Amino acid sequence: MNCYRYLFTIIICAMWLQHCVAEEPTQRDWVYRPALLRPFWQGDTVEGESVLFIRDETTGEGRASVLFPITQVLTVCNSAGDETYEEGRDYVWRAGSCEIVLPVGSRIVSKVPQDLRRPAKSQKYELTHRDGNGEIFFGAKLEYHEMQTCITYRHPAEEWSGDTPEFDAAALPHAIERLRRKEALSIVLLGDSISTGCNASGWAEGIPFQPAYPELLREHLEASYESKVTLTNLSVGGTSTPWGLTMVDKVVEHEPNLVILAFGMNDSAGRSADEYKANTQAMIDNIRETLPDAEFILIASMLGNRDWIRLKHEVFPQYRDALASLCQPGIALADMTGIWTEFLKRKHDWDLTGNGVNHPNDFGHRVYAQVLSTLLVPDSR
Secondary structure, three states, X not given: OHHHHHHHHHHHHHHHHHHHHHXXXXXXXXXXXXXXXXXXXXXXXXXXXXXXXXXXOOOOOEEEEOOOOOOEEEEEEEOOOOOEOOEOOOEEEOOOOOEEEEOOOOOOOEEOHHHHEEOOOOOOOOOEEOOOOOEEOOOOOOHHHHHOEEEEEEOOOOOOOOOOOOOOOOOOHHHHHHHHOOOOEEEEEEEOHHHHOOOOXXXXXXXXXXXXXXXXXXXXXXXXXXXOEEEEEOOOOOOOHHHHHHOHHHHHHOOOOEEEEEOOOOHHHOOOHHHHHHHHHHHHHHHHHHOOOOEEEEEEOOOOOOOEOOOOOOHHHHHHHHHHHHOEOOEEEEEHHHHHHHHHHHOOHHXXXXXXXXXXXXXXXXXXXXXXXXXHOOOOO
16 A cells, blocks of 8 residues: 555656646746847847838738848847748848838738727826827737847948947946956946836746846856856836935945946936936935945936827937936946937837837847946957
8 A cells, every 4th residue: 555655646746747847938048148248339240130010001011120231131030039030931121221021921920000009098007199099009028029020130330320338447447447357346226117127028037038138237247257246126117216316225235336327217207307417416426425436327218109198208318418417437328318319210119119118128128238338348349
């Protein structure tokens, strides 16, 4: 009897283990590759640029544009990276053009403009479209990720026409010196939902499980300098600069060498540039009362969807200029506002968004990390 009981226990345990293995998601580990963190504006190759193909209901063709004129398409795949498409069958392109076209019958996902709208007051958040025709479709997790496609391609090695950051060892001297000496670096990040990682595939627990920009930055710094980098993320969704002021004691508790302040998206619903600047200056001053050697990176936010009536879009460049005026040795600017402004001259918001309104997708999180990394890592081209 004991033998049967023992055998029964083994069978149950085996079934339980099999169930656990079956339930465990596959391809859980995202693999860091330096090429993904190489700034998109450097060199002649863009890795995994995101687009959302919009289909003409009359012709059935889908179209989307990338940032640079194409000389060679290397890969076209879905955002998860587990399905690769064929040139000729699924997409066509013309040398020197930024546009990629989907022929009728393409396996690549495409949408019509109405797919990106919802009826008024039909969603959890009221995202009224500027033209008054319903609401912008809100993607809580991977909805936009599943509609978008990733393009890796070569282009002429031309200068990016927009502003880009540059490495300057004098801008963040203490942090960079610690990294160069392979000493531990402690970073605290304080920001809103963008900085919590919202709509990165890793945050949403979907393939390819790419981390959001804070973890990308940490991994890239460790790989670049072989230093131990600790990043404590105190960000909370829905917050703005007044809340940041209440978090000074929490920031100081971690004794950071470098503090990243990343507000603006929620402030832009109604806060003046002067108040935004004053709140940011107060955060810096209050932290330095206890940590006089702390250095700062101030992030000027990406742009929200221009068709969302809640945001006052004219304040984004005003906020960026306000942050720039605070910069001096020990305080540097990460200008995502300028990058996004140039992006939207060449692409649509739906190519870049993670949720439809105010979060980046995986490509956008990588660009955030690229901009921040440029301030801390010398150009290695």
